[in-house]
Structure formats: structure tokens, C-alpha cells
Amino acid sequence: MAKKRSKKTPTMKTPSPRTSPRTTPGSSATVTKDRDKKTLMKIDELGEAIVKSSLAQRDPHVDIPMRTVSNTKFNKSKRILEMGSNAQRRNLFNLSMAKKFMQTVLLADGCKDLIEAGKTLSLRGMYYKSLHTIEGTNEKTFNDQSESDPVLEDLEVSLGALREELHVYARKAGTIAGNITLIDSGDEIDCRRMGSGGYSIPSICEPNIIQFKKCEAKFVLHVEKNTIWSRFNEDRFWQTHNCILTEGGGQPPRGVRRLLRRLHEELGLPIYCLLDCDPWGHYIYSVIKQGSINLAFESQRMAVPDAKFIGIRAEDYERCELSDDVKITLTDRDITRAKQIAEYPWFVDKKPWQREIKRMLANGFKMEVESLITKDISYVTETYVPQRLEERDFLD
Amino acid sequence: MSTLLAAPTKKPRTTMSKARKPTTSPPSRKTKTRRSKATAQTLAGQQREISVSEFFAKNRHLLGFDNPRKALLTTIKEAVDNAMDACEEGGILPDIFVQVLQLGETRFKVTVRDNGPGIVKQQIEHIFGKLLYGSKFHRLKMSRGQQGIGISAAGMYGLMTTGKPVLIISKPSKKKPAHEMRIKMDTSKNRAEVVSDEVHQEDDKLFPQGTGTQVEIELEGKYLKGRQSIDEYLEQTAIANPHAHITYVTPGNETRTFPRSVDELPDEPKEIKPHPKGIELGTLIQMLERTEAAKVGAFLQNDFCRVGPSKAKEICQTAGMTNMTWVKNVGHREAEALYKAIQEVKLTAPPTDCLVPIGSKALLAGLLKGVKAEFYTASTRPPAVYRGNPFQIEVGLAFGGELPAQETARVIRFANRVPLLYQQAECCSFKAVLDASWKNYELSQPKGSLPLGPLVVMIHMASVWVPFTSESKEAIADYDEIRKEMKLALQECGRKLGTYLRRRKRMQRESERRSIFERYIREVAKSCEKITGADAKKLYEALLRQAERRTAQADQQLDDEGRILNETARLAKDEQVVIVPAQQPDPANNGNEIGESLFENPPKPQRRKTTKRSRKKPRSPRRTAKRK
Numbered sequence A: 001m002a003k004k005r006s007k008k009t010p011t012m013k014t015p016s017p018r019t020s021p022r023t024t025p026g027s028s029a030t031v032t033k034d035r036d037k038k039t040l041m042k043i044d045e046l047g048e049a050i051v052k053s054s055l056a057q058r059d060p061h062v063d064i065p066m067r068t069v070s071n072t073k074f075n076k077s078k079r080i081l082e083m084g085s086n087a088q089r090r091n092l093f094n095l096s097m098a099k100k101f102m103q104t105v106l107l108a109d110g111c112k113d114l115i116e117a118g119k120t121l122s123l124r125g126m127y128y129k130s131l132h133t134i135e136g137t138n139e140k141t142f143n144d145q146s147e148s149d150p151v152l153e154d155l156e157v158s159l160g161a162l163r164e165e166l167h168v169y170a171r172k173a174g175t176i177a178g179n180i181t182l183i184d185s186g187d188e189i190d191c192r193r194m195g196s197g198g199y200s201i202p203s204i205c206e207p208n209i210i211q212f213k214k215c216e217a218k219f220v221l222h223v224e225k226n227t228i229w230s231r232f233n234e235d236r237f238w239q240t241h242n243c244i245l246t247e248g249g250g251q252p253p254r255g256v257r258r259l260l261r262r263l264h265e266e267l268g269l270p271i272y273c274l275l276d277c278d279p280w281g282h283y284i285y286s287v288i289k290q291g292s293i294n295l296a297f298e299s300q301r302m303a304v305p306d307a308k309f310i311g312i313r314a315e316d317y318e319r320c321e322l323s324d325d326v327k328i329t330l331t332d333r334d335i336t337r338a339k340q341i342a343e344y345p346w347f348v349d350k351k352p353w354q355r356e357i358k359r360m361l362a363n364g365f366k367m368e369v370e371s372l373i374t375k376d377i378s379y380v381t382e383t384y385v386p387q388r389l390e391e392r393d394f395l396d
Numbered sequence B: 001m002s003t004l005l006a007a008p009t010k011k012p013r014t015t016m017s018k019a020r021k022p023t024t025s026p027p028s029r030k031t032k033t034r035r036s037k038a039t040a041q042t043l044a045g046q047q048r049e050i051s052v053s054e055f056f057a058k059n060r061h062l063l064g065f066d067n068p069r070k071a072l073l074t075t076i077k078e079a080v081d082n083a084m085d086a087c088e089e090g091g092i093l094p095d096i097f098v099q100v101l102q103l104g105e106t107r108f109k110v111t112v113r114d115n116g117p118g119i120v121k122q123q124i125e126h127i128f129g130k131l132l133y134g135s136k137f138h139r140l141k142m143s144r145g146q147q148g149i150g151i152s153a154a155g156m157y158g159l160m161t162t163g164k165p166v167l168i169i170s171k172p173s174k175k176k177p178a179h180e181m182r183i184k185m186d187t188s189k190n191r192a193e194v195v196s197d198e199v200h201q202e203d204d205k206l207f208p209q210g211t212g213t214q215v216e217i218e219l220e221g222k223y224l225k226g227r228q229s230i231d232e233y234l235e236q237t238a239i240a241n242p243h244a245h246i247t248y249v250t251p252g253n254e255t256r257t258f259p260r261s262v263d264e265l266p267d268e269p270k271e272i273k274p275h276p277k278g279i280e281l282g283t284l285i286q287m288l289e290r291t292e293a294a295k296v297g298a299f300l301q302n303d304f305c306r307v308g309p310s311k312a313k314e315i316c317q318t319a320g321m322t323n324m325t326w327v328k329n330v331g332h333r334e335a336e337a338l339y340k341a342i343q344e345v346k347l348t349a350p351p352t353d354c355l356v357p358i359g360s361k362a363l364l365a366g367l368l369k370g371v372k373a374e375f376y377t378a379s380t381r382p383p384a385v386y387r388g389n390p391f392q393i394e395v396g397l398a399f400g401g402e403l404p405a406q407e408t409a410r411v412i413r414f415a416n417r418v419p420l421l422y423q424q425a426e427c428c429s430f431k432a433v434l435d436a437s438w439k440n441y442e443l444s445q446p447k448g449s450l451p452l453g454p455l456v457v458m459i460h461m462a463s464v465w466v467p468f469t470s471e472s473k474e475a476i477a478d479y480d481e482i483r484k485e486m487k488l489a490l491q492e493c494g495r496k497l498g499t500y501l502r503r504r505k506r507m508q509r510e511s512e513r514r515s516i517f518e519r520y521i522r523e524v525a526k527s528c529e530k531i532t533g534a535d536a537k538k539l540y541e542a543l544l545r546q547a548e549r550r551t552a553q554a555d556q557q558l559d560d561e562g563r564i565l566n567e568t569a570r571l572a573k574d575e576q577v578v579i580v581p582a583q584q585p586d587p588a589n590n591g592n593e594i595g596e597s598l599f600e601n602p603p604k605p606q607r608r609k610t611t612k613r614s615r616k617k618p619r620s621p622r623r624t625a626k627r628k
């Protein structure tokens, strides 16, 4: 599943970005304070509830909204994924939950610390902050970070607080370049002058950290990975087509998604996605467009329901006369995944998408964006994308 | 004491069925195997009477003297059995001293001393110099010895292997000094030869209580530890005889003590007359020959139990005679008719008050002392009858603790409180253990094998006549009635073990659960304090209480029924838990003697235990121990 694959990507240790509120302009500082207050109150409520049931000799619990497909609803009018009302109760006095319960409380405590100190930590930092040996045993509070990450997500959903509000940021992955000038924590960032590497999108792209200063771009082209992004950047695509070029390293992290959303919402820029022709690519599109199942409760602030899917399309093998070398056989898992995606409520009654997935399955192979390079190094930047845009040939 | 002194007045007979067999058949068999031609005349010249002693000297394996190691053990066993019998008959709590002195590589001197009533001087030569001479054969009374072979056979073996006579020092009277006799057996005549006969002077040290007997036998033997050793025999003797105090000086000159753990003598077993259904035709004929009664009716009433005038009449009529038929006129045919009639007529079962079982209480005390386990249970069956002989079966189980977990269970067998160390596979009790379905009691049991696990199974048969498979008294013969009783007793104990094991499993699960909760509670309390400012200690205590409450269920059940004697052991996993299971709350089974009193008022001797076990905290009868 998508979730698993995203976990495989190792979390990078990131140098602490300059996200501390001290550099934010006065107005957003008070916003931050109010938000922090609200978050602290939520944590306090969680703690009080536990204390109350403990002292009353009741089994303490935390309700955690379920992050499963079955508990996510597609809001047709808003065209985004929303979290259902199903929650899982996490009890202390349940053998299979006791440790997770302890971890949840431990992380809540850690977040409170962070907020009060006005500091932020990465997921990994948070893991280390809460890591210690349990008194009187040789057991650690967490075995590894893969244990603390989901518990933090649990905490987010159960508090109804965003990760940013808890002063925790995700791994930073994602690049931007293009006709736009940003303010990041008070520093002006001219995305036209970012050289070959581009500007790396911060994990927190909330208005108190990132503001848009000047933008001439008319649209955003979001590509799946850094290799393709570099191709476009090297060809100065954003210059020739007056756009913004972003990349999210596979499934885009929250910072990237939040930025896309704000570019779309605040600057009215359409978002076009260039992703692989495989279930994973389709899933990334789905995440950008409707929100992820994991963080469905955040889609309101992240999803871009209007985002369009440019390619790669299953028909491209013939349309672009690609060689056999680009074919990557679909695995059994791919096939099941593809069928699952076809069943997603936001895909299920879209005939073009149904056709697309069917065709991919009929092909029996997948293709990466890079496959276009077999035709010509700049085929993708000079022919493929401009043609699609011109013909307005994309999936929605 | 009176019985003892009176007993030998009965004329010793060497022509009993067992003894007669060898005198008649072996010579005829021998003649058959001769290869050279022999005439009736030459053969007649070779015919000669064989004395019982001579026969057993040649067939000593029948008496348990097959090899040097076993011979040493059997010698001690015979002497100790006699010592215990004598003490009990004399109403004296046995205090027994055993010493094995190694004189050479294969030469040993065995000394066994008791504080019993002693033996009058005139009897000594018969007891020690004659096979098949004893006070116990011609009566039906529960005792260790029954054949009149034991000690004289040991003496005979000693004499044969070393040429040394048996030395007996006995003091039957508190006022008179002890006599000291050296006896040799003349095997060809089955008669004693008195080598020396003196007055023993310094006997104060030997018999501080005024009476007693010491037997000293020199013999060829071999001393080995382990299974079927003297040590094992004495250990098991101590288990089945918690009322005895045994001191053992090993060949290595170490002193091992088996202290007394029950201060009361078992009740004196009553002597009974044979039950008509329990005798064979041959015995009946012998009894007819020997009876003092003149008429058959009187014979039946006087020489048997459970035969009153009407039953005597009924038997006689069924046999085609009357009460008044003269005994001397009863020939073989009539005897056979009488035997058949006895089988047909309905008779009350023999009285069973002649049996004195060890009793579950004492049995548990013995097991507790001798086996370091965690769970003990015992059961005494009501008396039953085989072939007209009353008997009673008792079973004790010890489980867990320091017993080896990977091996098959150990069966320790007893007959009239005597450990049986040889011929396990032939023994009825061993077969009964195989028969029981231990899988029902939470133990694994490969097909046709003993159950696996840290288990000791003790089986005791008490009877006025234990049906041994041979004269060496090593295995109990396999009678259906006996096997059935054994199985029932095993099942009774097994069920309790099963209940305990199931409960123990649950308890382990619960305490594992608790420890998991306990581990995380402190973290939760600390974090909550930091979040809300609530007092972490108070929170911790509240949560801990809840954890205990939520995992306490199984404990409670154990407390209610299981009588944990050492409750703290539950938390520290490796420590022993000594549990005496309560009787099933089955109303029919109420008022059983097991358990309570034994452990609520631990018998005094337990306190003066010097074994390793006494280091452990005294098993407090009430579950007062609190978790630390």
C-alpha cells in the first residue's frame, strides 16, 4: 500500500529549518500564539480525561479516529476525502494496546513541551525526544522510529490537531523553481534564481512561515521525482512556459501538498501532475487531489480537487511510439492495487479514469515518466508536456 | 510385645505350599534332563530330600540376592523392614540406625539397630538360622514382613559369601542385660548353629530406651548411589513412614538423617482370619489338616472370618454335608465340594478395619519432606477386597519444583510401607500409572509410556497379604481389583493436579499481563503529571490498583480453593509454590482429612528439619504474605 511504500523512504535528518516564530511578522506571531494555546488545551483535555478515569478506577482510553479506507468518506461536493466518525478506542488495560497507549501519552507530553518551548522537531527528533528506557525494565519506550511515527499520527487525529500545530514536521522532500518569489520565515526566496538544485520546500508551509510575494507564473507543473524535475529545470521549462515547477519525491509530503494547495487557492494557479503510469503514480495523483487516507482529516487544508493528471498515459506506448524497453511488467500486487484504485469513490464514476486503468491492465505493463527519455532527452519537456497542455489532454 | 513373644510358639512349618514346591518338583525335572541312560534303580539312589535353605541358596535370585549390589540393598531392606515391624508391634515410635561399613573392595558390614521390643534369647537362633520361620506368615495382619524368609536369607547370603555368622544383640527387657549371639545357618538342615552366646554388657549406648535389637551381617556386596540404591530405599522409606526417624551412616562415613515428621504411631493393624473366598483349594486342605475344630461347621466358623452359624450351614449343605460332618472324614473330594460351595455362597466382604493406610495427611507430610515439588496431593481409597484379602490403595502426587521437567515421571511404589525398587515394569502399580490418561491432567504422555514432566507418583498398597510376584517382594501381582483401585486413586489425584495446572497456567498468564501493565503505568502517570499537573504518585497508585484488580481474578480463585501456602512465590517465578489442593467441593467427599490441619499446624518435627528446605520461609498456613 501507499503507506508502506512511503515508509520505505528513509527519513532524512534535516537541519533545523528556521521556522521558529521569532522571525515571523507580528501579525502571524499572535496567530501562532492563539493556535498554540488551542493545541495546548487539546493536549490538556486528553490528559485530564486520562487522569479522571484513572482516579475513578476506570480504564483510561484515547479515542483515535480510524485511518482506514472504510473510515474515509469522499465528499462529493467538496471533492475531497474526509475522515469518517469511526474511532478506535485505545485502552491502557488491554494487552495489545497498553504500550501504544503509553506511547500516545508520552508523545502528547513531548508535544506539549515543544509548544511551550516554542520549538519544533522533526518526526525523528520527536522519536528521540520520547525515547528512553522504561524504569525497572530494559524495555525502550519505542523500538524504532517506525513505531513512533504512526503513534504521532494517531495523536494528531485524536487531538484533531495538525502536525504543524504540534510543532512536529515531517521529512522535508520536495523542490520548487519557477516564476515566483516567496518569503520563508522572513527571508525572500526568488525561485527564479535557484540554480540547478531548486529551493527545497519547507515541511511547514503555513502562511505564518511562507508568504507569496510576487508571482508571474500561470500554472504549476508537479512532477513525481527529482530526476524528472531536474530535466525540466535544466531545460528552463518554467521560464519558457511561465510556470512553477515542483516535485515531491514520490508521495508528496505535507509541506509540498500544502504549498500546492495554497498556490492553487491563493494565486489561482492550475496544478498539472506528471506522474508514472502505474498504480503508485495514480495514487500520488489521488493524494494530491483528494487527500490521503492517512491524513484525511487534513485534506481540507491540503487537497487540490482541481489538480489534473497529464500523464504518463497507458496509450502513450503507442501514441509516442515507445520501444519495448520501457515496459515494466505489472506485478500481481500492482494489479490488485490498480483494481483498488479504480474502486476509489472519486475514480469510480469517472469513465476516462476507468478506461485509463483498464488500458494499463490490458497492456500488462507500467511505464515511468523517464521512459519518454528513450525517445529524446528533451522529448518530455519540449514535446510531450507542451502538446498535452496545448491539447488540454489530461485526466481529471 | 505379647504378640511377638507369643508368635513363635506356633509350630514353624517348612511344608507350606511355597516350601513344598521345591521339595517335590525340582528333582523330577532334573531327572528328565539327564542325557545318560539311567535306570529307575540308579535314579532312586540319587533321590534325596532338599532342604528349603539349600534350595534358596542355589536360587538366591528368588530372594533378591541376584547380584552384589542388590544383595547389599536387600540385606538392609530386610533388616530395616523387620525393625520397623517390631517397633510398631511393640507400640514404639521407630528410631532406626543403619550403618554400612566398607571392609574391603567388595566386603561390607551392615548394622541395623532398632529400639523395638527385642527378641527373646530362645527365638534368636530360629529367626536367624532358619528360613521360613517367622511370626507373620500364619496370620493375616498387615505388616512389612510376611514370609519368614527375609532376615535369615540375608544372614545365609552373608554366611555363604564371607563365612561369617550373623551377630545379633538384642535386649528384650529393660532390666536385664542384652544377649549377644552369633548364628550360622546350616543350610543342608535348615537349622541354626549357634557359634557364640554371651551376655552383652555395654548395651546402654546401643539401646538408650531400654529395649531393641541390633543385627550385624557381613557380606560381599557393591555400593552404588543413584537409582535402586540404599539411599533411595531409605529416602522412600522415610516418605512412607513419616513416623520413623532414620539415621544412616554411609560407607563414606557420612551421616544422613531422615527426621520424623509425624509424631504418632500408625494405628495397630488388627489381625484377621482368612476370608473363605480368599483361599485356594490347597490352602483349604491344609487348614482342614491343621484345624483344632472337630466338625466342619465349627471349622468354618472358627477358622474363617465372615462365617456365622447360618452361613456355615449353607456352605455345608451346598457341599452336600452338614455342620456336624467330622473334619477328619473330609477327604480330597469333599474338600473340593466345600471349596466349590464357598465360591457359590454369598458372603460379606472381609472386615477392612484391619488395614492401616498411611493416610493422606501423613502421606503428604512424607512427600513434602522427601520430594521438593511445588504441588502435592494425596488420596486414600476406601478399602477393597481381592481374592478375599482386604486391601487399600493410596496415591500421592508431587509436581513441579525441583523435579526434573524433561524426564518421564517417577513412580515410587510401596507395599505395606516398604519401598519396592525392582521389577517396576512387572508391578501392578506401574501398569496402573501407564493406564491413567495423564493428558486429561495437562501432562503429555507418549503412547505406552509414563507421563512426561516434573512428576513423582507414589502408590501404596496396604493389605494383610500383599500378592507379590515373587519371594523377593519386588512387584505387586496384577489383580484386576487392585489395578482398578489404583486407577481410581490416580484419577482422583490426577484431576486435582489438572485443576492446579490449568489454574497455574492462567495465573502465569495473569501475572504476565500484570507485569506488562505495571511496566507502562509509571510512564503514563509521569506523562499525565507533566500534561495536567496531577500528582504522578497518586495516579500511579490508582492505576496499579486497577491493574491488580483487573488481573486478580485468577489469584482469587486460587486463594479460595487452592490454599497457596507461599503466595509470594507467585511473583518471583522460579521460587517454589507449595500448594495443598482443597478437596473438591463435592459434598459427598466432605470432611476428608487432607490438608488443612496438616499445614495449619505443621507437625512439630517439620520445624526441626535440617534439610535444605528448612531454609525456606516456613510455609505460612494463611496467605498473609503481601507483595513487596
Ligand SMILES: Nc1ncnc2c1ncn2[C@@H]1O[C@H](COP(=O)(O)OP(=O)(O)OP(=O)(O)O)[C@@H](O)[C@H]1O
Binding pocket: B004, B007, B078, B081, B082, B083, B086, B114, B116, B117, B118, B119, B127, B133, B134, B135, B136, B137, B144, B145, B146, B147, B148, B149, B150, B151, B152, B153, B213
Ligand atoms: N528386629 C527385630 N525385632 C524383633 N523381632 C524380629 C526382628 N527381626 C525379626 N524379628 C522376628 O523374626 C521373624 C522372622 O523375620 P524374617 O524377616 O525372617 O521374616 P518375616 O519378617 O516374618 O517375613 P519376610 O520374609 O517377609 O521378611 C519375624 O516374623 C519377627 O517376629
Ligand SMILES: [Mg+2]
Binding pocket: B078, B081, B082, B144, B145, B146, B148, B149, B150, B151
Ligand atoms: Mg522380615
